[in-house]
Amino acid sequence: MRPPAKSGIPLKPADPREAKRALDDLYDRLAKAPDDRTATQIALRIERRWMQSGSPTVDLLMVRAMAAMANDEMPVALDLLDAVVTLKPDYAQGWSLRATAEFQSDQTGAAVADLQRALALDPRNWNTLVGIATVMSDLDKKKEALAAYDAALKIYPRLEMAKKARDELAPDVEGKDL
Template sequence: MRFFASALILSLSLVSHPVGAQEPARPRDAPKDGPQDQAQPAKPSPPRASSLDELFERLGKAQSEREAKGIASLIERRLSRSGSDTADLLLSRAAEAFGKKDFPLSIELIDRVLALQPNWAEAWYKRATVFYQLDDPVGAMADLHRALKIEPRHFNAWTGLGHILMASDDKVRALQAYRKVLEINPQMDDVKTIIERLRPQVDGQDL
């Protein structure tokens, strides 16, 4: 995510006078010639990283699923950083425990993360994912709502909420959650497919 512009290095050539040639007179106060007195070109500034707001704006305007996936990946990376090295390390260890299906350890580690960073939406989202694996949809939904209260544009949290509501047969609210996903990320084809199948059951058949 960091891009650095290369500095431009310009060499200055000195023009020598022929042997015996007289150097033209110059004012008494004129500065002496020398490479150090020559104006140096300004180095270009590195490109500014897009803010999270700008990334979400670009995501909403993406013209293809491939473009949207690239932008969504940048957003996910940004959301996965808390600003605390300790919290980031603990969450990465929780992810490792999750991958090994050690869900109790994963929950314990995320609990520590949330004690350090209670306003980190990604940590609430990750704990919701673990709760869902532990067959605790109530705990998962509570954490998803916490994540969305902190970051209402967290499209993965909205997607997870839609899945849990569908599993509980709350199709009306599930459809609302899925539609919210597409407001944020209009190029999510899998969510589009779910909405197309679900919409007639909620809204009725189109005439």
């Protein structure tokens, strides 16, 4: 395993099999986290790995796209994210972030397609699943939204916003207790 980076954040292991095992271990630990604090720490480690595309150029484009989104500059963000998915079409986080920008730009059809692509590349990305749930809910497809929240919570059971959204949606799909 490589030594930690100067930032204190460990670098990804050099061996792809070792990296996959380490990520699998993090997902297992996330699913079994004994408390919210531990779960949040593990989730942040996973999310840092999601942001490592393997390309310094793509990583820079992602940082700039997120900054553009934070400044509500969606056309700029979309241009940057178009470059991300062109340069690195196997990078799930690029597709997922572009879907977010598309959804915020009222491009729902494009967002759904990108979310599906992101999920095909990384089926354990709970943010992508929450994105799917959000879009499905917006389209009044409550059953599909609930299924996406359930899938996200299988991976990250302590994801509070997903639990809350699922609990609000469930009575509409599953019925109300008398």
